[in-house]
Amino acid sequence: MTASALERIKVYYLEKLPFNKVLGIDIDLLDYESGQAVTSFNMTKELIGNSTAGILHGGVTASVIDLTGGLSALICCAKIHHGKPPEVLDKKLASSATIDMRVDYLRPGQGRSFQCKSRVIRAGARIVVAKIDLYNEKETRIATGTATYLIA
Amino acid sequence: MTASALERIKVYYLEKLPFNKVLGIDIDLLDYESGQAVTSFNMTKELIGNSTAGILHGGVTASVIDLTGGLSALICCAKIHHGKPPEVLDKKLASSATIDMRVDYLRPGQGRSFQCKSRVIRAGARIVVAKIDLYNEKETRIATGTATYLIA
Amino acid sequence: MTASALERIKVYYLEKLPFNKVLGIDIDLLDYESGQAVTSFNMTKELIGNSTAGILHGGVTASVIDLTGGLSALICCAKIHHGKPPEVLDKKLASSATIDMRVDYLRPGQGRSFQCKSRVIRAGARIVVAKIDLYNEKETRIATGTATYLIA
Amino acid sequence: MTASALERIKVYYLEKLPFNKVLGIDIDLLDYESGQAVTSFNMTKELIGNSTAGILHGGVTASVIDLTGGLSALICCAKIHHGKPPEVLDKKLASSATIDMRVDYLRPGQGRSFQCKSRVIRAGARIVVAKIDLYNEKETRIATGTATYLIA
Numbered sequence: 308m309t310a311s312a313l314e315r316i317k318v319y320y321l322e323k324l325p326f327n328k329v330l331g332i333d334i335d336l337l338d339y340e341s342g343q344a345v346t347s348f349n350m351t352k353e354l355i356g357n358s359t360a361g362i363l364h365g366g367v368t369a370s371v372i373d374l375t376g377g378l379s380a381l382i383c384c385a386k387i388h389h390g391k392p393p394e395v396l397d398k399k400l401a402s403s404a405t406i407d408m409r410v411d412y413l414r415p416g417q418g419r420s421f422q423c424k425s426r427v428i429r430a431g432a433r434i435v436v437a438k439i440d441l442y443n444e445k446e447t448r449i450a451t452g453t454a455t456y457l458i459a
Numbered sequence: 460m461t462a463s464a465l466e467r468i469k470v471y472y473l474e475k476l477p478f479n480k481v482l483g484i485d486i487d488l489l490d491y492e493s494g495q496a497v498t499s500f501n502m503t504k505e506l507i508g509n510s511t512a513g514i515l516h517g518g519v520t521a522s523v524i525d526l527t528g529g530l531s532a533l534i535c536c537a538k539i540h541h542g543k544p545p546e547v548l549d550k551k552l553a554s555s556a557t558i559d560m561r562v563d564y565l566r567p568g569q570g571r572s573f574q575c576k577s578r579v580i581r582a583g584a585r586i587v588v589a590k591i592d593l594y595n596e597k598e599t600r601i602a603t604g605t606a607t608y609l610i611a
Numbered sequence: 612m613t614a615s616a617l618e619r620i621k622v623y624y625l626e627k628l629p630f631n632k633v634l635g636i637d638i639d640l641l642d643y644e645s646g647q648a649v650t651s652f653n654m655t656k657e658l659i660g661n662s663t664a665g666i667l668h669g670g671v672t673a674s675v676i677d678l679t680g681g682l683s684a685l686i687c688c689a690k691i692h693h694g695k696p697p698e699v700l701d702k703k704l705a706s707s708a709t710i711d712m713r714v715d716y717l718r719p720g721q722g723r724s725f726q727c728k729s730r731v732i733r734a735g736a737r738i739v740v741a742k743i744d745l746y747n748e749k750e751t752r753i754a755t756g757t758a759t760y761l762i763a
Numbered sequence: 764m765t766a767s768a769l770e771r772i773k774v775y776y777l778e779k780l781p782f783n784k785v786l787g788i789d790i791d792l793l794d795y796e797s798g799q800a801v802t803s804f805n806m807t808k809e810l811i812g813n814s815t816a817g818i819l820h821g822g823v824t825a826s827v828i829d830l831t832g833g834l835s836a837l838i839c840c841a842k843i844h845h846g847k848p849p850e851v852l853d854k855k856l857a858s859s860a861t862i863d864m865r866v867d868y869l870r871p872g873q874g875r876s877f878q879c880k881s882r883v884i885r886a887g888a889r890i891v892v893a894k895i896d897l898y899n900e901k902e903t904r905i906a907t908g909t910a911t912y913l914i915a
Contacts, residue, residue, distance in 0.1 A: 370518020674822020
């Protein structure tokens with residue numbers, strides 16, 4: 308049941324959200340108990356935001372921080388609706404949304420591949436707050452963020 | 460001279476930043492005096508972040524808010540380096556960067572086309588803060604943001 | 612009824628919250644229709660955060676931005692519970708809370724008296740987002756902020 | 764020399780900033796190498812922001828987050844100006860300022876005493892970003908924040 312909820316979240320994110328395909332996002336981990344989520348993606352020419360430096364576009368960084376924190380929010384949503392029919396869960400997942408987000412750009416987005424890690428710092432019945440960090444393949448933290456989500 | 464500085468910013472944004480092409484960004488206005496910037500883009504299937512609702516991906520919203528505020532920061536940068544050789548200006552523009560950003564998602568990102576407007580609320584020698592709003596073609600405000608930039 | 616709801620908010624803020632007395636906050640306006648709120652306070656020695664410059668402590672600025680936006684949130688809360696008994700409304704008001712806030716310090720907090728203005732930019736059944744500006748007596752904007760509130 | 768720089772920061776914060784006395788702030792730790800700062804304060808009737816619940820005013824939380832992160836910024840400032848005469852350092856410390864801050868209110872501010880811990884996540888020549896957490900005496904995290912500082 309739990310595995311099935313996580314599977315629904317994965318399918319929803321990777322197959323139904325076209326912009327996640329543009330970013331080339333993969334999901335490395337979704338932890339039901341803690342709400343932790345880990346995503347990864349590779350640098351491609353399309354994701355560049357500074358031609359001289361060849362670094363990630365700030366919008367890519369913000370997008371990945373938002374969507375990885377969003378996975379944590381969806382896990383919290385799935386836990387709250389545990390036991391309900393899949394079609395109800397799908398509807399709840401699709402109605403959850405980001406309320407606001409802060410992104411701090413700590414270092415230039417240099418790297419060949421990136422990993423983004425989110426953990427839940429507030430898990431309410433309606434509000435989930437996640438803390439999210441983006442690292443490159445050398446484990447240098449490139450950006451950090453905090454995002455607030457409304458879960459249905 | 461001024462027109463030429465704005466032209467350099469335009470070329471830099473529209474031709475040298477691949478991710479801006481993915482987003483399909485166009486620049487409607489760059490105002491040298493006030494630092495105001497206006498960009499626009501059309502909804503495409505690629506930019507969708509919720510398949511049921513057919514709305515903008517939160518990452519697209521964040522990206523456009525960051526890059527439109529960034530245009531305001533670049534105008535401020537160009538004003539500070541007024542009179543310097545073009546190659547110096549190009550270097551300064553390329554070294555300017557977002558420090559941090561907050562995005563508030565006010566309404567679902569529904570629409571056929573979008574316009575993003577940025578105005579400068581702090582213009583220092585090093586720090587520029589911009590206030591940015593994203594509207595759809597019905598002039599409904601979808602999101603608002605505040606971003607802080609370090610200018611070289 | 613409406614006037615009475617606004618009166619309850621005023622009493623709650625000015626008499627029951629000791630820290631608002633420390634700040635010396637007064638309420639200039641609470642607009643039921645729009646949710647707009649305006650507060651004011653005078654500079655005192657106690658509120659100084661930089662002895663050389665004699666300017667407002669950043670914490671005072673943040674406090675006033677939070678509490679003025681909070682007044683907008685309480686008005687939205689009162690509107691949602693319109694018609695319910697006063698003791699129910701009191702309970703709802705007391706359970707509303709700030710979720711998160713961003714403050715931008717635009718200029719040094721110089722002045723003899725200050726006015727803080729909040730307007731609602733998102734009014735949901737649960738979530739209220741307010742945009743808040745702090746001015747000195749010369750109408751120089753010293754700080755701006757955005758805050759998200761959970762209303763009960 | 765280093766000890767003396769930290770001593771100057773302590774004196775500046777505890778004796779020259781009146782609002783820090785209102786809050787009853789004490790400094791538990793200033794670490795020159797890492798930039799870490801720890802402050803503490805006790806609950807008093809004056810700091811209450813919700814009479815029913817007897818919890819900290821959100822403005823107090825924001826104030827302490829701002830000032831504790833500010834201590835980290837001042838340590839970074841002192842390191843950059845290492846070796847310069849005390850009067851130069853004093854001037855630099857007094858000209859450093861918060862650019863912006865985000866506060867997330869995670870749990871009601873209940874407690875008898877509080878500790879606030881800040882660590883540096885970006886240490887530039889001009890820009891310092893700190894991540895700050897506020898705990899009560901039971902080590903429950905009440906709030907978290909991120910703040911950006913301009914150092915002179």
